[in-house]
Amino acid sequence: MAVTREDVVKVAKLANIAIDDARLDALARELSTILGHMEELAQVDTERVLPAEGLSSGGQRLRADHGPADPLFNAPATFAPEMRDGFLIVPRLATHEGSPERSP
Amino acid sequence: MKPPPRAPDLARKLLAQPLTECVACVREGGALPSDLVSAAFDRADDVGAGRESLNIFLATDRVRATESAKELTALIGRAEAPGNLAGAPVAVKDNIATLHMPTTCGSKVLEGYVSPYEATVVRRLRANGAVIIGKTNMDEFAMGSSTENSAYGPTRNPVDIRRVPGGSSGGSAAAVAAGIVRLALGSETGGSVRQPASFCGIVGVKPTYGRVSRYGLVAFGSSLDQVGVLGRSVEDTAIGLEVIAGCDQLDSTSADVPVPRYELEKNARLDGLVIGKPKEYYPEGLDPRVAERCERALDAFRELGAEVRDVSLPHTSYSIPVYYVVAPAEASSNLARFDGVRYGLRVASESGLTGMYEATRARGFGPEVTRRVMLGTYVLSAGYYDAYYKKAQSVRTLIAQDFRDVFLSGVDVLFTPTTPTPAFELGAVKDPYEMYLSDIFTASANLAGVPAISVPIGTASGLPIGGQIIAGHFEESAMFRAAFGLERALAGKALPGEGSA
Numbered sequence: 001m002a003v004t005r006e007d008v009v010k011v012a013k014l015a016n017i018a019i020d021d022a023r024l025d026a027l028a029r030e031l032s033t034i035l036g037h038m039e040e041l042a043q044v045d046t047e048r049v050l051p052a053e054g055l056s057s058g059g060q061r062l063r064a065d066h067g068p069a070d071p072l073f074n075a076p077a078t079f080a081p082e083m084r085d086g087f088l089i090v091p092r093l094a095t096h097e098g099s100p101e102r103s104p
Numbered sequence: 105m106k107p108p109p110r111a112p113d114l115a116r117k118l119l120a121q122p123l124t125e126c127v128a129c130v131r132e133g134g135a136l137p138s139d140l141v142s143a144a145f146d147r148a149d150d151v152g153a154g155r156e157s158l159n160i161f162l163a164t165d166r167v168r169a170t171e172s173a174k175e176l177t178a179l180i181g182r183a184e185a186p187g188n189l190a191g192a193p194v195a196v197k198d199n200i201a202t203l204h205m206p207t208t209c210g211s212k213v214l215e216g217y218v219s220p221y222e223a224t225v226v227r228r229l230r231a232n233g234a235v236i237i238g239k240t241n242m243d244e245f246a247m248g249s250s251t252e253n254s255a256y257g258p259t260r261n262p263v264d265i266r267r268v269p270g271g272s273s274g275g276s277a278a279a280v281a282a283g284i285v286r287l288a289l290g291s292e293t294g295g296s297v298r299q300p301a302s303f304c305g306i307v308g309v310k311p312t313y314g315r316v317s318r319y320g321l322v323a324f325g326s327s328l329d330q331v332g333v334l335g336r337s338v339e340d341t342a343i344g345l346e347v348i349a350g351c352d353q354l355d356s357t358s359a360d361v362p363v364p365r366y367e368l369e370k371n372a373r374l375d376g377l378v379i380g381k382p383k384e385y386y387p388e389g390l391d392p393r394v395a396e397r398c399e400r401a402l403d404a405f406r407e408l409g410a411e412v413r414d415v416s417l418p419h420t421s422y423s424i425p426v427y428y429v430v431a432p433a434e435a436s437s438n439l440a441r442f443d444g445v446r447y448g449l450r451v452a453s454e455s456g457l458t459g460m461y462e463a464t465r466a467r468g469f470g471p472e473v474t475r476r477v478m479l480g481t482y483v484l485s486a487g488y489y490d491a492y493y494k495k496a497q498s499v500r501t502l503i504a505q506d507f508r509d510v511f512l513s514g515v516d517v518l519f520t521p522t523t524p525t526p527a528f529e530l531g532a533v534k535d536p537y538e539m540y541l542s543d544i545f546t547a548s549a550n551l552a553g554v555p556a557i558s559v560p561i562g563t564a565s566g567l568p569i570g571g572q573i574i575a576g577h578f579e580e581s582a583m584f585r586a587a588f589g590l591e592r593a594l595a596g597k598a599l600p601g602e603g604s605a
Contacts, residue, residue, distance in 0.1 A: 003482070015436060015481040016443065017474055018462035031479060034537055038425045038483075041495050044502065051497030052327075052504060052551075061356050070319075070354050073203050074220040090445050093460055094452035 003031040112146075115139035119147060123192055123286050123340045124367075127233070130191035133180065137173035137191035137235060141166070144193035144237050144284050151262060151282040159259045160278045162198045163205040164238035169193070172235045187232030188347055194229055195279040195288040198239040199246055200331065201320035202226055209322050210242040210254040210272075213468025214448045223320020224355065225289060225331050225348040232347045240275025240288065244470045245439065246296055246324045248272050249542035250533065253472045258530060263305055263568060267527040270300030270542075273334065277304040280334050287344045288334045293325045294427050295522075295546025297332030298558035302522035302570025305560045307587070309333045309341045310546075312578050313553030314359035316345075317352030325434040326357075328427075328550045338559060338587045342366035345580070361578050369585040375409035377586060378516045384420035385520035385545055393564035394521045401561045401571045402519060404593035405586070415515055417506040420548055422499050427547040428540055429483050429496035435473075436480030442468060475536060504552040511576040517586045520545050522558040522570035545572060555580045557587050561594060 008028045012019045019027060082089035114135055118126045129135045145166055153160040173191065180186050196202060199209040201219035208214040226236065243253035251259040251274025261269040262282040269278045273290025277300035280288050290297040292310040301308025309332050316331045323329060331348065335341040346367070351360040381402060386395065402412050444450035444464030451467050453459030469477065483492035510518070524544060533539045549556040554577055561571035571590065575583035 007482070008478070011478050011482050011485065014485060015477050016440070016458065016461040016465055017469065017477065018466040019474075027475070027478065030475060030536060031482065034428065034479060034540075035482070035492070037537055038429055038492060038496070041422060041425050041429075041499055042491075044419070044422060044495075044499050046495060046498035046502070049498045049501050051494050052500040053497075061360065063353055063356065070221065072220040073222060076220070079218070079220055091450065093457055095454060095456050
């Protein structure tokens with residue numbers, strides 16, 4: 001199935017990646033070629049086959065439900081750009097830099 | 105009488121010796137860990153490990169490595185057990201979290217990022233006396249088969265500097281092949297340890313899914329990823345795997361299965377071992393040099409008393425299409441976290457929050473990562489999910505069933521080529537799908553979750569060729585038994601024209 005330029009625009013939006021207009025056609029071609037190779041999977045009869053879900057037969061192990069399993073070696077305050085009242089403050093967006101702060 | 109060797113000379117020699125000898129010498133006080141660290145850094149200088157030449161490391165920390173070495177010396181002085189890797193310099197792939205060096209995954213999006221926690225595998229290495237000397241170059245987020253996709257420039261193959269070392273653990277493979285370290289950690293999603301091991305003429309192990317903790321391994325394809333070991337010899341990798349393997353409370357996908365002592369397989373006999381030769385891994389168009397070396401390896405197995413049996417894994421040809429649906433799908437989800445808010449790079453945008461995400465990811469991700477995230481998003485999107493993702497996961501079930509059937513039929517291990525060709529030249533493979541075919545013999549083991557090892561089986565025009573031994577789930581002992589036997593049988597047996605590189 002050929003991937004169109006419009007498909008690339010839509011997928012880029014879903015993937016949160018800005019793609020230059022100049023790159024759209026090339027990317028559509030590349031994805032079409034790769035997906036073309038995937039189409040041989042249609043030849044396989046999988047009607048009575050369950051999709052793979054987990055590789056370990058015993059399923060996922062559970063741990064006791066108490067506290068964080070592993071405290072960080074470095075406390076958040078040592079690597080966070082800014083902290084207030086135990087919360088991490090992320091940088092403001094460029095579009096909001098001039099706007100007044102709301103109190104927490 | 106000859107004077108005893110000077111400490112630096114001894115350390116340099118030890119670096120070229122099996123890990124057991126190096127570690128024994130350190131434990132007995134014959135060599136100082138700090139001399140081994142110096143020897144590793146001297147060797148890195150001698151072989152041109154720097155960016156302008158082999159470009160093996162993305163970060164090194166000589167000061168801290170020397171401090172760690174001195175702490176180890178103090179431990180030995182207090183008669184405390186220094187561990188099975190006492191004093192051994194080790195390199196770690198840059199997608200494995202370390203506390204004092206950045207963990208960038210070879211990506212601009214994580215430039216300068218230092219993890220606030222340490223991977224379990226790194227903690228286990230250090231607890232066993234290993235000294236981490238640096239973080240190795242890799243294809244960005246482990247997406248690639250040549251280490252040409254690193255945002256920090258390609259690594260080159262120490263065997264032939266015009267060629268790629270394979271990937272994505274190319275830096276780790278090159279560090280071992282260049283003699284800087286005896287042991288390095290890599291990671292596997294579709295062959296990223298075995299393929300570079302094959303290209304560089306060393307040994308590379310991918311353990312069973314769940315054998316080794318992934319706590320601190322930056323996720324790429326969560327149903328496929330495993331930490332692997334690269335080393336100069338089968339024994340070195342056996343010791344390395346034993347150190348890092350085992351259940352970990354911090355990774356709920358690590359399995360609670362006892363870890364055997366793999367190095368005890370070193371002198372085990374191969375009489376009665378059944379080795380399967382799957383026909384799908386020996387297609388008509390296989391590079392004759394690779395086919396010839398594999399036949400010689402199979403003859404060596406027969407001489408050791410093993411039985412070689414023709415077998416079939418009928419869904420093998422679908423492994424690449426399945427892998428390149430499943431892995432990008434999982435990657436598109438795992439890499440969603442790199443959005444300019446939580447980690448590293450942040451690119452300002454006048455289009456609000458979404459604009460900031462899009463601009464950050466556009467500048468932070470290289471072309472291959474962008475391609476795979478797009479591919480993964482596409483196959484998971486409404487209308488295409490059943491045709492691609494669900495279909496691929498169903499065929500994956502059949503691929504895993506092939507392995508179960510063949511091992512249930514009485515076959516102990518499988519023997520195949522690791523790669524279709526020896527190392528290619530930098531820039532030689534331009535088409536993305538052609539590059540994906542580098543994993544044609546390795547991806548199945550990841551899809552099925554079974555362990556596999558690549559062992560050097562000869563050279564062609566000086567270029568190394570690897571043979572792969574695949575075993576059933578948690579049957580690494582059988583895998584090592586066959587690998588030790590093969591290594592022993594091929595030692596010193598060069599074919600005409602093989603010569604050393």
